[in-house]
Amino acid sequence: MSAFTTRPEITGTFGVVSSTHWLVSQTAMGVLERGGNAFDAAVAGGFVLQVVEPHLNGPGGEVPILLWSERLQQSQSIKGQGVAPAEADAQAFRRLGFEQVPGIGMLPATVPGAFGAWMTMLREHGTWSLADVLAPAIGYARDGFPLIPRAVQAIYAVQDLFREQWTSSAEVWLPGGRVPQPGALFRLPKLAGTFERLLHEAQARSTSRTEQIDAAINIWYRGFVANEIDRYYRTEKVQDTSGERHGGLLRYDDMANWEATIEQPLTLDFGRYTLAKCGFWSQGPAFLQQIGMLRHADLGSHLPHTAGFVHRIAEAAKLAMADRLAWYGDAPGAQRAAQMALLSDDYLRARWQETGERASAELRPGAPQGFAPRLPDLQVAERTLRTADMRFGIGEPTFAALPPVSEWAEREVFVGDTCHIDVIDRDGNMVAATPSGGWLSSSPVVPALGFAINTRLQMTWMDEGLPNTVTPRVMPCTTLSPSLALRDGEPYMVFGTPGGDQQDQWSPAFFLRHAVHGMNLQEAIDAPAWHIDHFPASFWPRQTKLNQLTLESRFAPEEIAALRAAGHEVKIGDAWSESRMSACSRERDAQGRLLLRAAANPRGMQGYAVGR
Incomplete structure (x- = not known):
């Protein structure tokens, strides 16, 4: 696989920053x-x-924050929702x-x-x-x-x-x-x-x-x-x-x-690594669930640019996002025992066994500790669309292509x-x-x-009794999801990305390219990326799509064909259209000196990493 990157991985000892x-x-x-x-x-x-x-x-x-304090020798989550x-x-x-x-x-x-x-x-x-x-x-x-x-x-x-x-x-x-x-x-x-x-x-x-x-x-x-x-x-x-x-x-x-x-973050182990995420008021546990399932996926045998790598992560994401819909939130309908059971290895191993070589076309939440999942009314989006005023966009930030200097072009709206x-x-x-x-x-x-x-x-949803039902003085379950990792028990990396429902899809793939296949931070960011749509969107009008896989066009034709053959409904996006990752890491050399590294997303020509 090519080691080409758009820019160098930044290395220093004084400090590093990466942002959008x-x-x-x-x-x-x-x-x-x-x-x-x-x-x-x-x-x-x-x-x-x-x-x-x-x-x-x-x-x-709003802003969720994950941090590591050297003074306290601990990680923390700040609930800024x-x-x-x-x-x-x-x-x-x-x-x-x-x-x-x-x-x-x-x-x-x-x-x-x-x-x-x-x-x-x-x-x-x-x-x-x-x-x-x-x-x-x-x-x-x-x-x-x-x-x-x-x-x-x-x-x-x-x-x-x-x-x-x-x-x-x-x-x-x-x-x-x-x-x-x-x-x-x-x-x-x-x-x-x-x-x-x-x-x-x-x-x-x-x-x-x-x-x-x-x-x-x-x-x-x-x-x-x-x-x-x-x-x-x-x-x-x-x-x-x-x-x-x-x-x-x-x-x-x-x-x-x-x-x-x-509060203390939720954590899950993956080989040498301990991953930390915000709680079930965020999308963060979906990252942990995917990583926990993928402990059993033999990812080391599937290189990051191959259909096998993409398929396995995509199928884990489908199950994690279904669990997000059924179980995540802070409302009175939330069941804390069920939420914590979602992160147990027994549950995640069993969930991984539900996957196979074919792409799933079903929305399948699990039943942790035997609790029965309950979903909101997913037809509400279709009813909403019949009467909604969408002239000025939807719930996410809305953008339109700018016209040429000499003439107004037809508006192209995207989010x-x-x-x-x-x-x-x-x-x-x-x-x-x-x-x-x-x-x-x-x-x-x-x-x-x-x-x-x-x-x-x-x-939030308006169905009564759900973990994410709109409730006075209760946080909605947000998509915002920074990440922190320890390696061999030592604080190692902070990373994250914009992207709404894609945040905890792009972040696990980035982490696995780095942790399993040894790509440096910039290589792991620059590698061809993708996302699935297999759940109701978190933003209004919350339409549900199933089994849709959107790939950057840099994937080889034979890998795209293999994913289609496995049953994925594949869409091809632009070459540099998926993921907005930023990342910084720290580790000690043989002399005990702290070495710092950083990398940033080249997509959109806006994000940069700096350091010395």
Whole structure:
């Protein structure tokens, strides 16, 4: 197999960063260069992500974080996913005529958890001040940053919605009433002002680093930020996917009663490796389930570019994602004993025995410890589509192909993605974070704040008694899923990818190319990739597809033919269309020195790894 890579694997001893945007990688590396640790760097980078990738995340979004602390000698998960409003239950949505939580607008908002999660990590593990970590984001928002083509495509796709309905968004994203030019410097003065006001008020309350951080959290969730969100969501009504105008359910008390929490990650062993993921409030356990099944798949006999490798991982993913649908979530319908049984080797071995040489065309959740799986009504998506207003996209970020300079082309609408950042410092501290939500096309800008609120509640179901039923003050089960790995008991790697339902498909394949077949980080990222669709999508309108396998065209014709012969419904995508992985690793050489490595995704010409 060719060892060709698009770029070198970065190696150093001082620090490494990989992310989905070059400005973010360089911002985080700059923090390391100026004496900050990995936690300071990730927080500063995370806030810059909110500015420079506004089509994929924002201050009103969420972020799950996995970290390794050298000081504590332990890994931690920070739950940066906010909860449903107190008024949000199935009955509330049914009274408005919905069978599903809508994908855009004000109704699907949860408490924006990103700010609390970043601040919690900064307070507990960082060394920098609030002012220092916010300075890069404030600078880019105030003075300007290059607006990447993908962000312009997002604005172009929803410009009519902004002009006709969401006028507060038009004021931010259509300066002078026009779609901005790709690559032009773009400013977000209202957002800069929000961060500057928050910083000024926090500094006025204390001169202590930790007390200023606590003050900032309090201001965000119980001060002017919460007040402005409450005012807008209580008094305004905007158009959503129903084609009608609705107000929001998010209130001040929802903000005031929430805080980010820290927990121990879930783990699973694979040979020399121990994999750590966020809990069943996330998609993360689906990664662990696949890895557990694939312990029994003899992957060492199937090279990464072959049909045998792809088929085995695809079949494991089908079973894991079926279990996600039946068992994952935090609502009262969740059964904790069943959830933990999903990770037992007995269960995973038995699940692997359900697979064969033929592609499965059935949605098959398992029955851990004999518990009977229960699925939501999957026909609701088809009924929704008959009356839905899809002119302005669906629940995921929506993009449209930009026209030629000389003429307007037919609009081509497509969707996708979020963001990711990994950092390791010279002491060996590690961070993996996957921020998302609050993207510019999801909901209207809160006028006084300059940013939009997430629509993560669309990932819940309205069927009663499910583990992911929409429930007041309960988190939806999110697709966001950073990863952390130990090797031989030592902290080794942080990694992750954007991609919604694809995150815990691209990540296991990347890990297995590296851990089983010895590919370096960049080789494992650059290798031809794929994803399956074999479940109801997590984003509105939640249509179900079965047995669809989408491959990058770089797979050899004979391997594609073998997958078709095995029964997969194969689609061929562009050569570099699948996966957005970032990764950083650490290990000690024979003299005990810490060697750091990093690699980034070349797809989209945006992600970069840096280090020295």
